[in-house]
Amino acid sequence: MKMYDEKHIKNVVLIGAAKSGKTTLAEDMLFEAGIISKRGTVEERNTVSDYHEVEHERGNSVYATTMHTEWRDYKINIMDTPGLEDFSGEVASSIRVCDTAVLLLHAYNGVEVGTELIWDYVDRYNKPTILAINHLDHENANYSLVLEQAKQFFGHAVTVMQYPVNQGPGFNAIIDLLKMTMYRFPAGGGKPEKLPIPPEEQEQADRLHNELVEKAAENDDALMELFFEKGSLDEDEMRQGLKIGMMKHQVFPVFCLSARNNMGSGRLMGYIDNVAPSAVEMPPEQTEDGREVPCDPAGPTCLFVFKTLLEPHIGKLSFFKVMSGELRTGQELQNEKGNTTERLNQLFIADGRNRQPVDKLRSGDIGCTLKLKNTFTNHILNEKGFSAQIDPIHFPPPKVRVAIEAKNKTDDEKLGEVLSEIHMEDPTLEVEYNRELKQVILHGQGDLHLAVTRWRLEHIYNMQVEYLPARIPYRETIQKPAEASYRHKKQSGGAGQFGEVFMKIEPYYEGMPPYKEYTVRDTEEIALNWGGKLVFNNCIVGGAIDTRFLPSILKGVMEKMQEGPLTGSYVRDVRVSVYDGKMHPVDSNDISFKIAGMMAFRDAFHQAAPQLLEPVYDLEASAPDVMMGDIMSELQSHRSIITGMDTHVIKARTPQAELDRLYASLRNVTQGKAKVRAVFAEYAPVPADVQKKLSEEYRKAEHENGQH
Structure with a gap:
């Protein structure tokens, strides 16, 4: 494989709601670059991404998958992520190590629930972002409406780069405002024909092009002076201004796609090559003690492990980004957290389940290695004599919990080992061995997250398990x-x-x-x-x-x-x-x-006068204004006491016994748009009827146990 310098390596993460077309776009990008000879489909279960059995079973991405393309002298590392909130940990880790986010919006569904939740991570890490309106071939595609929704949600940074011609089932053309060209695609998609802008589109294209020039100019004083002097900017000057704007989070360029029909991905990749920043152009990484780690190939070697995966018949795979220096096969690096030295005997570039061996990787690149003994997600590997602990991935806290036990009691010890393995792969699934409650409790992101965990236990590890209600730690x-x-x-x-x-x-x-x-x-x-x-x-x-x-x-x-x-x-x-x-x-x-x-x-x-106390949590629920009434009703029906509210946020005290059901209810009544955060507050008396019921249940259980 050709070696690329740090300026010609681009790391992009594909994000968006479920069914927005991320996996299909990734397949297009690999096909256009010649990495694969035939495009697979999600329906046929033969895409490079979504290669895990559970993804085939569910028809959705569950894992983030790493791939790459080589496009016009650039290497683009691609990470395809799940669109469902329950797998947001995969999204968080991918956004953390990529340098540009490509956020897909469905041309009919617009800014969806998943879009809003995923955006929190993009915003937290301040990642340059491209908006790609996909499914423009959908019979109800509405580019203008989705663009307006995007402007309402993302603000004035939304910047039109392209708009569609003939959207809907006949979609086959895009007008590009940077190049002032119309791209018309053949029936089967692929390489488009470059044509002059039709006369009936010229006025709109000129107006939008002028807006684009002004947007590019306003992000840099020198470009603004040049704009005032010339009255316009050339294509290279516009690219420079757009890059500056993207890095300041003041420009979110909008592209048009029909990934299913392989229309628009080549132009998107060209923009990623020429405008999207590389790791070396991004601000240096910050260590936990405030030092900077520049993306410098001449600097000390520093790797950040962002994902751990256990592959059948292969073992433990560790995915990493080279934050600094140059990594070579056989190199020994120090892991301060694991208090060990790791030798990286093999280096790979991953494309889904396929791995291509390489001899070295430069700063800014993404790769993987096998069988690191004491290194896991969020660990740093440093060259000997160099010490840096980089800001870790901040995974979302768990939202629901369930008790788990093996159906066959002889599997209890094995279940503990397997759950530890699953947690190693998925840090958002927390395992608690609670002596007080006499239960093993799984803490997850949602019911689907727990359901997939159960599927993995039964199908990958051949363990039959039962989910039971998690007990409440009363006092x-x-x-x-x-x-x-x-x-x-x-x-x-x-x-x-x-x-x-x-x-x-x-x-x-x-x-x-x-x-x-x-x-x-x-x-x-x-x-x-x-x-x-x-x-x-x-x-x-x-x-x-x-x-x-x-x-x-x-x-x-x-x-x-x-x-x-x-x-x-x-x-x-x-x-x-x-x-x-x-x-x-x-x-x-x-x-x-x-x-x-x-x-x-x-x-x-x-x-x-014995009194039973229950754990109570301070809860904050935020959602659009129109949903505040529904949220208030749900909170009150789950024994919550409202403690405050403003335009978008309701604060309440909620018993832990109600939290799991409350999360599910709020997700239903708000179509998943509510953001809910709960933090333990105190122990408080339970209502008299609840105390009576729990006390009677305990006495009955004691009596039955005594009889046996």
């Missing part, structure tokens, strides 16, 4: 003081067991007055691992209970607090005072007082 506390005593007595031949404990329990709060009812000989204040406190007072006088048995009483109380009397949840914020008791000179021992302490605490707890 228990009390609302008033109560006293109880318990005598533990057991005699069954030989040494017996005897211990009697009298205790008082009270709700604990910060700053509460000292205990005065009895003399406090000793106090232990314990910050509980699950939140809240336990204050334990020793008020024993006259030797009623030997001091050496107090730790056992405390141990019994703590054990019961780890499985609360009300629902089996952790207990918090209680002050316990042991003020009397009895012991036996022979039969009293640690186990006797541990049991007596545990049972006395249980009995007192039930008399102290």
